[in-house]
Amino acid sequence: MDLLEHQGKELFRRWGLLVPEGRVAHTPKQASEAARALGPTVAVKAQVRIGGRGKAGGVKIVHDPEEAEAVAGAMLGLTIKGHPVRRVLVEAGVGITSESYLSILLDRTTRSHLIIASARGGMDIEAVAEDEPEAITRVHVDPLLGLQTFQVNRVLAGLGIPAASRKAAAAAVRNLYRLYVEADATLVEVNPLIVTDGGEVMALDSKVSLDDSAVFRHPEMSGYAPDEGVGSQEEAAAKHGLSTFLKLEGEVGIIGNGAGLVMSTLDLVDQVGGRAANFLDVGGGADAKVLSNALQLILADGRAKSVLVNIFGGITRCDLVAEGVVDALGAVEVTVPVVVRLAGTNADAGRRILSEARHPMLVPVGSMVEAAEKAVEATR
Amino acid sequence: MDLLEHQGKELFRRWGLLVPEGRVAHTPKQASEAARALGPTVAVKAQVRIGGRGKAGGVKIVHDPEEAEAVAGAMLGLTIKGHPVRRVLVEAGVGITSESYLSILLDRTTRSHLIIASARGGMDIEAVAEDEPEAITRVHVDPLLGLQTFQVNRVLAGLGIPAASRKAAAAAVRNLYRLYVEADATLVEVNPLIVTDGGEVMALDSKVSLDDSAVFRHPEMSGYAPDEGVGSQEEAAAKHGLSTFLKLEGEVGIIGNGAGLVMSTLDLVDQVGGRAANFLDVGGGADAKVLSNALQLILADGRAKSVLVNIFGGITRCDLVAEGVVDALGAVEVTVPVVVRLAGTNADAGRRILSEARHPMLVPVGSMVEAAEKAVEATR
Amino acid sequence: MAIFVDHNTRVLVQGLTGEQGRFHAARMKEYGTHVVAGVTPGKGGRQVDGTPVFDSVEDAISATDANVSLIFVPAPFASDAILEAAAAGIPLIICVTEGVPVHDMARIFTHLDSVRMHSTLIGPNCPGIISPGKSNVGIIPGSVAGPGRVGLVSRSGTLTYQIMDELTSMGIGQSTTVGIGGDPIVGTGFIDCLDRFEDDPETDIVVLIGEIGGEDEERAARFIADEMTKPVVAYIAGFTAPPGKRMGHAGAIVSGSRGTAAAKMQALEEAGVRVGRNPSEVAGLVAALSAN
C-alpha cells in the first residue's frame, strides 16, 4: 500500500522525525486558509501516489494566500500520469542549508533491510546511482540484529551531514528505521532530508509503502488505503471480495484463477495483438457466485470489447465456474463476446453447462492460446 | 548482583507482574505499622541474599500488628547463613489456589536463554529436577528471535495453570521475559508463581540477579548493590577501586593480579593446609598505590595471620608492586608475616627493592608453592 | 528418489482442525500421502478424519515420527507455526498460508540461516510439493500430475498446474514439482531446487516457471550457467505488467526498471535456457528435449 506524502509524514511525525508544519486542503479555499496560517511563503503540493509530480506542475512555492488559492485551484484539476489530484498539502516554507537522500527498503536479494544514503538530495536517486555510483552509500541491516551504531555512522557519512547536525541526523536515521520496522513498511524514502538554516534535520518529502499483509497488526493504518472514489470499479471489486483486481488500459476483460495464470493470460493477449482491460484473479476455490460477480463487474465497466475467462480447476471446480458465467450472462445485458476456457477439475461438466446455455455471446474454447486469439479478434 | 526479594518485586511491578501489596520495615515498629495497614494477616519475610531462609525462621505468617512487631523484632536479630537480617518485608496475605515454579536464566551451554517451568511450585526446584525430571519443562529462547507464542504455550503447559487463568499467566510469562531482557538479568525466578482465589496470577517470591557489566545501561539499578554497612572491609575495598574483593572465612590474606592466578593461589594455600581470608585481585597494570592500599586493607582487617602477595608481572611492573608493598609496611604497624612472590616484568628489580627494605615481617620467596607454604606455616 | 518428498514422507498438518487444513489433508490422503498427525494448540487429543491432533509440533513428532510439516494456519499465526516446526527440528516445512508479513519472513529467513537450525522452509504462499505417484504435500491437484523424469520449480500455482497438465497429457511425467511461493521473501528459492534436481538421478529435464519481481530468476540463470548440466526450460509470466503494480502475488511487482520479465528472459536465454512464450510452448520445448 503506497501512502500519500501527507500520510507518510503523519507516520514520520509519530516516529519522531521532524517535518514542516502543514495542512491538507481539498479545496482552493482550504488552501488559502492554510497559507494564511502557515505563510507567508508556503509550498502547495499535489497529493498523488506517483513520482515525478514536480515536473508535471504538482509542486509550487507561493507567497500569499491568494496565490495559494489560485495555485491549489489549478492543481486540484490536474491528472498526473493518470492520477487525479484530489487534495494538496500546504506546508510552511523552511530555510534549507543542505539536502540529502535517505531511504530504507526490503532487499529481496539478501533477504535483509537496506539503507541507502546519499549527499545528492532532491535528485532522482536511480540517476545518481547510474552516473555517480560512489555518491551512494548502501548499508544492509540484519533483520534480527537490527540497526547498529556503526551502521548509523556509515549512513551519516553517506548523507554528508555537517558535524553540528550529526546528532539530530543520527536520531532521524534511527527513528526512520524504527518506523520502517514497527509500521511493517517495505519502503520509506526521504528525498530530500534537509538540514534547515537552524541546524535541524527535517524530512521535506515522504514516500512510504506499507506491507498489505501486515495491516492486521496496524488496524489504524487501514485508513491509508487508496480511496478510489464512490462508484469506481475498484470499489465494486473490493465490495465483492475481489481484492486482486487491477484496472489496465486495454480492451480485453480478463478473469482467471491464480496470479501467475492471469499474468500469463495477459501476456498471451498481448502476444496475439490485444491489450488487457484489467487484471482479475478470483483466487483459489472460487464458486459460482464469485465468478458471476467478477464477470458482471467487468461487463458493467463498459470498456471491455470482449471478456476472457481462463480457469484451471484445481480446488476450483469448473462446473461451478460455468454456472457462475451462465448466471452473469442471464443477469445483465451482454453485448460483447465472453470467451471461456475451462480445464482441470470438472472441466467436462463445465463445458457441458456452457454449451447447454446456448448464449449468443458465449464462446467456449479449448486452449489458452485459442482463448486469447478469439478474445482479441472480437475486439477488432 | 543478587537483589533482595523486595527489590526483585519492585522490578516485577515495573514490568507488569502482580505481587502482593507489601512494605519494607527496618524496625519492629515499622513492621507493626505495615501490618496495621496491610493486615490483619500478613507475612513477615527476612530480606537476605541467600536461599533457605524459610527453614532458618526467616518467613512467618502473623495475624495482628503486635505479633508482627514481635516476629520482626526477632527476625531483625537473626543471621541466616552468615547474612545478617537488616530489613524485613511485610506483605498482605493472599488466598492461594495453585502454586507453580517459573524462572528464566542464561544457559551458558547453549549460549541462549532458558525458561524453566513446573507445576511443583514452592519446592526446591533442583530436588524436583532430581526426583521427578518429567515435572520440569525447559524451553530455550533464541536471544535474537525472542520469546514466541508457541514457547509461551509450552511454558503454560509446564506451569499447570488452570484454563481460566491461562491468559493472565501468559502475560506474566511474557512480562517476566521482557524484564529479564530489558533489565539485563542473568536470572529471574518466581517460586511460587501462584493463582489466587480470585484467579489472578501473582509472584509470591522473587529471586533476581542482574548482570553487573550492564549496570551502565541501568544507572537507576545501581542502588540495588549490596550495602555491606559503613566501615566494612568491602566498603573500604570499593573505595579504593578494588572491586574484585571477596571476604572469605580463613586466616591467610591473599593479594594477586588476575582472577585465575588469585583462584590458583587460594587453591594452593588450601593444598598446603591453610585457608584464605579473602580473594583480592588487583587487576592488570596495578601500580604502587594500588598495591599499598590493597595490602593495608588486608592488614587492617586483623583476621589475617599472614598475607600472601602473588604477582605475575605482565603489564604490571614488579618494581612498582614492591614499592607498594614497602610503602604499606611503612605506613601501618605490621604484626603478621607478609610473604611476597614476584615473577615476570621487572621481577629482579622488585626483589631487590624488597630485600633492601629489610622489613622484619617481609618474606620474599621464589615460587608460588613456596609462597603458599611460607604463608600457611606462619599462621600456625 | 525425486526431491523433497517421496514414499518416506510423513506429514503433520499445522492447522488440521481448520477448514482448509481438513479439506486438503483429506485430498492428500486420497492421493496416498502419509498424513500422520495434526497440530492445533489446545486441541490435542482430538481426531480429524482419523488423524490424531496434538497440542504442539514437538508432541506430534514424538508420537508419529512426522518428517514434514505442512502449514495452513491463518497468516497472523503462520510465523509462530513455522518457528515452532523449526524449533522442533523437523527437516522440511511447507507453508501454504498467504499473507505472511514480509518483516516476519525476513526475520524467519535469517533465523533459519543459523547453523544450529536444520529445517528447510518452502513458501509461504506456495501450493506445496508433489512427487507424482509418491507423495503430494500441499494443494497441487494430483490429477494434473503423472510420474516421470521432468522436474518443475515455480513461483506460481495454477500456472504450474496448467503446464503440468499439458506435459502429462503429452505423456511426459514429472519427478517432482515444487511450488516455492509468490511472496517477496520465500524460504527456499529457485537455486536450491535446481541444485537438488541437478543431483536427482530421477530427473532429466528441469522446468523453471518464474514471474516478474525480484531477481531470483536472474540469479537462477547464473547458477544454471555455472553449475547445471541438465537442460532447463523456462517460462516467465508478466511481460505486460505495468511498473509499480502488484500483480496478485505480493512478490510480483516491477520496481522501477528492476524485476521485468524481459530482463529475466534475457538472463535465462544467455544462460542457455530455452524460454517458452506461453505454457503450451514450454510443454512443446520439453517434449522436444524428451524426444532426444
Place this chain on the structure above:
Amino acid sequence: MAIFVDHNTRVLVQGLTGEQGRFHAARMKEYGTHVVAGVTPGKGGRQVDGTPVFDSVEDAISATDANVSLIFVPAPFASDAILEAAAAGIPLIICVTEGVPVHDMARIFTHLDSVRMHSTLIGPNCPGIISPGKSNVGIIPGSVAGPGRVGLVSRSGTLTYQIMDELTSMGIGQSTTVGIGGDPIVGTGFIDCLDRFEDDPETDIVVLIGEIGGEDEERAARFIADEMTKPVVAYIAGFTAPPGKRMGHAGAIVSGSRGTAAAKMQALEEAGVRVGRNPSEVAGLVAALSAN
C-alpha cells in the same frame, strides 16, 4: 603453522587512539607483530605512533588488508565494535575488553552463528593470542613465551603467563597460546581451539587451563575423549571457591552444585587428561610428556 595468528597476521586495532589501545599496539609492534591500522569513528586520517587510523573497519580493511581485528574499546561500545568487524567480514576478531554485558554476547554469539557470517570471535575479556616468534595479538607479555610445540588454551590471563613462563624457563616452547576469556559467554570455546591444535602439525601437546563456572571443561573432556589423539594436560583453578560467589571473572562462579572444579577435574581425568594440581605440576607433566 601455529593456530589463529602467524607471520601473515595483519592486525587492525579498534580503539587504537585510546590509552590501552596505543600502549598495547606499541608492545605488539615491538614484538614484531604487523599492526597495520587503527579504527576510531570520527578520528580517521590521524596516525598513532605511525599507524594510520580509519573511521571504520571497512575503510581500514580496504586500505590495509588487515585480517585480524583486536578490540580495546570500552565495554559500552565493544558490542558494536565486534559487530562492525564481523559485518566487514574480517576472519578473526579478538576482544580484550572486559565487562561486555552478557545479553549482548548472547545476541552476538547467535548472530555470528549464521552461515552468512565468516568471523571467528575470541573473547571478550581475554588476553589475546600469541604464536611465539611469529605474532602476538593482545596483551600477553611476549617475554614469557618461547617458540615450540606445546599449544595452550585458557580462560584466564596471568595464570596462563605463569604456566607459559614455567614452560619456557624449562626450555619448552609453545606453538600458540589462546586466551579464550573469562566471561560466561565467549565467542570461541575450548573445543574449537582443541580441534585446531589437533590439526596443527606444529603442535604436539596441548595444555588446557580452565576454572570454575559453566561446563565448557566437561564438554571439552568429551571432545578430547572422542576426537583427540594428541596428549592433553589440564589445570583447573577454583577448588576452594565458595558457591554463588563470583571469583573475579564474570564467568567464574559455582551455581549450586554445578560448575565446580572437582567435577571438571573428574571429567577431564576420565577423558584421559593428566590434571596438574598447581601451575608447577602442570609444567612438570608437560615436561615429562615432552621428554618422551
